[in-house]
Structure formats: structure tokens, C-alpha cells
Amino acid sequence: MTTTLPATPSATPATDPVGSLRRRRRRRLALVLGALAVLAVALAGLALTLGAASLTPGRALLAAVGVGDDGDLFIVQRLRLPRLAAALLAGAAFGLAGALFQSTLRNPLASPDILGIATGASVGAVVAMLGLGLTGLAVSAGAFVGAGVIALLIWFFAWRQGLHSIRFVLVGVGFAYLASSVLAWMLASADQRDAASALVWTVGSVADVRGTELGVLGLGLAVLAVVVAAISRWQAPLALGDDHARGLGVPTDAARVGTLLTAVGLVALATSVVGPLAFVALVAPAIARRLVDDGGPALSVSVATGATLVLAADIVAEHAVLGVAAPTGIVTGLVGAPYLLWLLATHEKRTRA
Amino acid sequence: MIDVPHTDTRPAHGTTGALVAHGVSIGYDGHRVIEDLDLTLPAGRVTAVVGPNACGKSTLLRGLARLHPLEAGRVTLGDRDVTTMPRKELARSVGVLPQTSVAPDGVRVAELVGRGRYPHQGWFGRHSSDDDAVVRRALEATGVADLADRPVAELSGGQRQRVWVAMVLAQETGVVLLDEPTTFLDVAHQVELLDLLADLNAERGTTVVMVLHELNLAARYADHLVVMSAGRVVAEGPPAEVLDARTVLDAFGLDAQVVPDPVSGTPMVVPVGRHPRGRRHTPFHSVDK
Secondary structure, eight states: OOOOOOOOOOOOGGGOHHHHHHHHHHHHHHHHHHHHHHHHHHHHHHHHHOSSSOOOHHHHHHHHTTOSOHHHHIIIIIIIHHHHHHHHHHHHHHHHHHHHHHHHTTOTTOOHHHHTHHHHHHHHHHIIIIISOOOTHHHHHHHHHHHHHHHHHHHHHHBSSSBOHHHHHHHHHHHHHHHHHHHHHHHHTSOHHHHHHHTHHHHOOSTTOOHHHHHHHHHHHHHHHHHHHHHGGGHHHHTTOHHHHHHTTOOHHHHHHHHHHHHHHHHHHHHHHHOOOTTHHHHHHHHHHHHHOSSSOOHHHHHHHHHHHHHHHHHIIIIISTTOOOOHHHHHHHHHHHHHHHHHHHHHHHHHO | OOOOOTTSSSOOOSSOOOEEEEEEEEEETTEEEEEEEEEEEOTTSEEEEEOSTTSSHHHHHHHHTTSSOOSEEEEEETTEETTTSOHHHHHTTEEEEOSOOOOOTTOBHHHHHHGGGGGGSOTTOOOOHHHHHHHHHHHHHTTOGGGTTSBGGGSOHHHHHHHHHHHHHHTOOSEEEEESTTTTSOHHHHHHHHHHHHHHHHHHOOEEEEEOSOHHHHHHHOSEEEEEETTEEEEEEOHHHHOSHHHHHHHHOOOEEEEEOTTTOSEEEEEOOSOOOSOOOOOSSOOOO
16 A cells, blocks of 8 residues: 555564564474474374284384285274374364354354264264264265254354454354254264264264264365464454454355355364364364464464364373273363363463552 | 646646545435435545534445445446446555444554555565555555564554554545544544644645534535435535535534634534523624624
């Protein structure tokens, strides 16, 4: 634009508070992402090494790149790597979806678990299994449809001349209870053995993810990540509220619709493969925002936090309780909640000081 | 159309003309607040819009800035149609400070002001060093440069409002619309903020349009005063010509004396009310002719 403010004797870059703040933010982001990456790699090493057939870290790593005897290769490449990959990909998808929901609706409680979208996916999967007798990818498709239907219903009942986030959240909470009731009724009225296999869809687990499903998850996540990169520029202005965002030139209704559609796609995708992993979409972005603390949506850090969190939870789920391999979804909350509480407590102290 | 005399020392703004409402109607949920309103807000001048509560002055501002859709009519800026312009393009010409502003947790002053650069950045755009320079000048112009590194949430009300104004300045628009920018400020901070806007207008020729509650400050700072009542413009023009006891009675239903402001000479509204305590003084000047 042609307008300029009156020129001032320019500060040298060394004393420029604006640029130095921006550089400091960038360093902190790199540091946080780097630390999470190191943590994830360490956890991945642990995940490949631990197990009934105990391998040394060296043998496990060699097997991961295709060197070793047939037994090692089978255990690492067929059993442990897919589980590891599923944990990382699903965690990334839930973390990113939660960050998008929370920043777009400007509400830290607006996560797909609380809004009933994840429960909708479970209902869809259970309907496909118990109602229609489907198996495999068709069940995943059912989960996708279930999440989409709940999202559309919330939409339909929450839309009044634009999207109001409080109404969206409240309507979503209502549908979450409705979907849970439907799910409980279906499991209660089902055959005992069917109900046991359907239970995975109410808790979520990365244990038995097959190759094709993993491919779908990876590919879908890659596509949606590109979409998120394209729409991520809306998030910072949207966080200021609709009036400010419009004043800055953001088409707010289109931006919220686009962001929520993408987030629903991420939840449906991940839930259709691993089931609803409780708490990840709620807690991963909250942790990420505390780590970054710049008032932004912390999308990239939410991806890393979600992936690391689910991986850690799965290691605990598989190994911590001897003799019982718990589904991942039971542990995600146990791992995430204390960390979030600790972060909230220490953050409070820091701002008061 | 109001022509700006060129004898004025303030720079005429090159890129924008007057902001004009043509037969504008605006409403909420079927209830029309403003009906078929025509209004010209002169370029390069400070306009204050005053009127009683619920007279539609904020609604008008929201309509002009396209924060709220028009039900009828259109708004033009110079020879361009604001109503159909792409939003991002509009945001490079018209900046707006809405009535309520809540900063996200953790955001620092310089970062919040930097959000004002959004309409100037491309789809995958990053902050450039040019953006930094604009942000720095906006911080200096609003006197918050030494707060650049502070979290916005820790600031006082007066500081915070200056930071939001700085964000709008960083947008580098020829027109700035402000909806009751002084509402939550004490009198000292009100004057400070209005001085700041007057500086902005004097130095950059920015067209300033603000909705104000405080009539005397409006009369003092505005070149052009618009008095609204029940969704209509009841009077407009230079404050000295517009603001008299009759207009105050018509618009606000308030019995008042209007005397010259002892500092600026602009009209000053002194309400009568039913309980004037203390000794009654005769006004030292009377505007009534």
C-alpha cells in the first residue's frame, strides 16, 4: 500500500524488539519441535525393543531397516513397526484435528471427543459391524460416515446466520450424549462375542492395524495436511474473534466451515482406523499451546504432541500392566492428563511471578 | 459530497476518497435498525458519530466496515464499491476497531500488532522485515514501543486499547473506523487516545470515523459531526454548526445548555437535569442568539 507512517531514525536490527521477538519465537518453536522429535525417536526405539520376544535395541533397529534373521524381521516389520506407525499417524491426526477445532471455535474444550464427532464415528463402525455384518475397510467406512453425520447434525442445529462457537459446542455436547447412548444400547443388545470385538470402537487401539488401513491413514493424513497448510493462515486472525478477523480481510464463515470440515475429516480418518482415542484431541493441542505460548493455534506442535502422546500411551498400554494388554485409548487420558495439569500449574506460577 | 478545501495543511490521502453510504438499510433478524440512510464521510477528516443508545450508530459503522451485511443499498469508497470488493482488498483500504477486543492468551504486543499485516501478506506469506518496520512504526506512533515484548493480557486498559489501535495502524489503511474506542477508558486515557487519532489524521491524512458517547470530546476532536437518532441522521456538519441545545433535545431528549468549551471554543453540552446541586452559575458565554 502507498501509505507509510512517518519515517523514524531506524533502529539497528540488534535493538529491534519486533524482529528479535519474532526470531525468539522461531527459536522456541524449533526447540519445542526438536525436543518432541527426540522424545518420539526415543519412544520409538523403546517400542521396537520391548515385547514378549525381547530384542536388543541394536537388533531391533537393524531389523527395522531390513537386516536380521527371519524371526527378528517378522517381529519388527510385521508386528511392531505397523503399530508404531499407526500410533504416530493417529496421534498426529487427532492432535491436528483438536487444534483446528479449538482455535476455530475459540474454545479449549471444543474437541471432537467432547463434541460427539468421535463417538459418531464409533456408532458408524458398530452399525457397520453388528447391524450390517460388514468387516475390514467397510467398517472404517462406516466410522467415516458416522463422524460425518454427527458433524452435519451439529451444523444443522447450530447454524443461525453464521456459526456461533458456543452454540456449536453445546449442540455438540448434546449429540455426544445421544451418540453414547445409541452406542451403549447397541452393545448391550448385541451378542456377547460380537460386543467384545465391537468394544474396540468404543475405546480405540492401535494394536491391530493392517497394512491397507495404515496406507489409507498415511495417505489421507498427507492430503489433509496439505489442506491444513493452505488454510492455516486464517487461524491467527480468527483467534481474535469474528469482527477483527473480518476487519483484517478473512471471509470468516467460509474460513470456519473450511477449517471444521478439514478437522472432521481428520477425526473421521483416524477414528475409522484406530477407533476413538480418548482425550488426545483435547489434551495434545492444550499441551502444544502451553509449550509455544504465542496466542496462536500451535498446529505443527499439536501434530508432534499428539503423535508423541499416543506413542507413549501405547507403550504404557502394551507393557506397563503385566499380563494385560490394555487398549491404547484407556491409557491416553492417563498419560495426557497429569502432564497437562502439571503444565497448567507451572504456567500459572510463571505468569504470577 | 463534501469538498475538502486545499488550504488545509493536512495531506490529502491519495488512495481513498470519501466513504459514502447510498440508501443503506441494516437490520438484525428481520428488525431494521437503519432504513434507507444516505451519508458522506469526508476523506482525510475526523468524523464523530454520536447519538443515544440503540440509535444505530454502531450498526452503521459495522455496515460501513462490512462486519454486518447490508439489507439494501451500497457503500462506496472513492469510486470503488465496498459492498462487492474482495474482503482482503477492503482490509487494505479500511481498518476497523470493533467495540470489544479480546486478545488470545499468551500473545505479545508486537505479535498482536503484527496481525494487522495479514491483508498485506500472500497466501503462504511470512512476516518480512518490511512488516517488522511497519509494526515498529505503529508501536511508536501509539506510544507502546517499550511494551513490544509484554503479554497483552498483562497490560492496563488504556495500554491495551492503544495496542489494538496500533494493530489497526499496522494495516496501513487510508480509512480507520472505530466503534466507541474510549468506552472502557478513564477521562485521561480518553483524551490521550483521541489526541493519538488526531495526530494520525494530521500526519498521514487518514480518514478517521469514530462512534463516540462523549459529546464534548466528539465536538472537540471531530471536523465533521454526525448526530443520529432512531436509525436516522438528524444533523451533520461542523460541530459548531450542528451541536446546539435544539439538536441535543431532538436527538437525546435531553434539556441542556450549550456553551463554548473554555479550552477549545467548540460547543460544550451541559445537561440541565432535575437536580442541579450547588450554586447555579450563569454560563460565561451563551451560544443562543
